[in-house]
Amino acid sequence: AQSVTQLGSHVSVSEGALVLLRCNYSSSVPPYLFWYVQYPNQGLQLLLKYTTGATLVKGINGFEAEFKKSETSFHLTKPSAHMSDAAEYFCAVSDGDNFNKFYFGSGTKLNVKP
Amino acid sequence: DAEITQSPRHKITETGRQVTLACHQTWNHNNMFWYRQDLGHGLRLIHYSYGVQDTNKGEVSDGYSVSRSNTEDLPLTLESAASSQTSVYFCASSESGTGIVYFGPGTRLTVL
Numbered sequence: 001a002q003s004v005t006q007l008g009s010h011v012s013v014s015e016g017a018l019v020l021l022r023c024n025y026s027s028s029v030p031p032y033l034f035w036y037v038q039y040p041n042q043g044l045q046l047l048l049k050y051t052t053g054a055t056l057v058k059g060i061n062g063f064e065a066e067f068k069k070s071e072t073s074f075h076l077t078k079p080s081a082h083m084s085d086a087a088e089y090f091c092a093v094s095d096g097d098n099f100n101k102f103y104f105g106s107g108t109k110l111n112v113k114p
Numbered sequence: 115d116a117e118i119t120q121s122p123r124h125k126i127t128e129t130g131r132q133v134t135l136a137c138h139q140t141w142n143h144n145n146m147f148w149y150r151q152d153l154g155h156g157l158r159l160i161h162y163s164y165g166v167q168d169t170n171k172g173e174v175s176d177g178y179s180v181s182r183s184n185t186e187d188l189p190l191t192l193e194s195a196a197s198s199q200t201s202v203y204f205c206a207s208s209e210s211g212t213g214i215v216y217f218g219p220g221t222r223l224t225v226l
Contacts, residue, residue: 032213034213042219043118043206043220049214100145100211100213102147102213102215106156
């Protein structure tokens with residue numbers, strides 16, 4: 001089974017600063033990697049998805065993530081944080097044997113300071 | 115627009131009672147999932163289904179059951195509610211092969 005580790009349960013940045021949320025997954029490359037965002041009192045929404053091909057994936061709201069096989073990482077970045085980015089972010093991977101089964105990280109809460 | 119709905123959105127119950135949380139999706143997806151979300155644990159998979167009459171246990175299935183009698187619905191039943199099952203429950207669905215999961219709005223369950 002896959003495991004997903006998100007470093008830092010809380011990250012705080014100033015408005016306009018770089019956002020970096022870290023995600024590492026267990027060995028063997030999974031077919032799919034994802035980032036989801038959860039706004040307060042809502043379900044999760046897809047930010048971006050990596051399958052195969054280009055290692056830099058662009059998502060909604062200016063976010064992007066880079067897949068690094070050698071580091072088994074899929075970190076999420078945004079060049080300039082906006083107040084509306086404050087939310088909880090979850091990294092997810094599909095099962096290596098069954099890509100219709102998914103594992104989620106424990107989440108990182110992003111706080112954006114004015 | 116296609117969507118996933120969950121009911122109730124909030125539920126308070128007592129220890130030992132049977133509780134059923136409803137999930138209905140209009141995406142016509144074969145795959146459906148139930149997750150619970152707890153502080154510090156993120157989302158943990160309870161049960162999942164890849165089609166009608168198919169159900170599978172996830173990593174935290176003890177005390178929960180599901181049934182899939184049609185494509186649209188996957189109700190989650192807590193056989194005898196325990197305080198440890200106080201949580202936010204999310205239903206989700208996905209289309210086979212796309213890898214994209216769509217989530218419902220969640221049900222906040224409190225077991226007293």
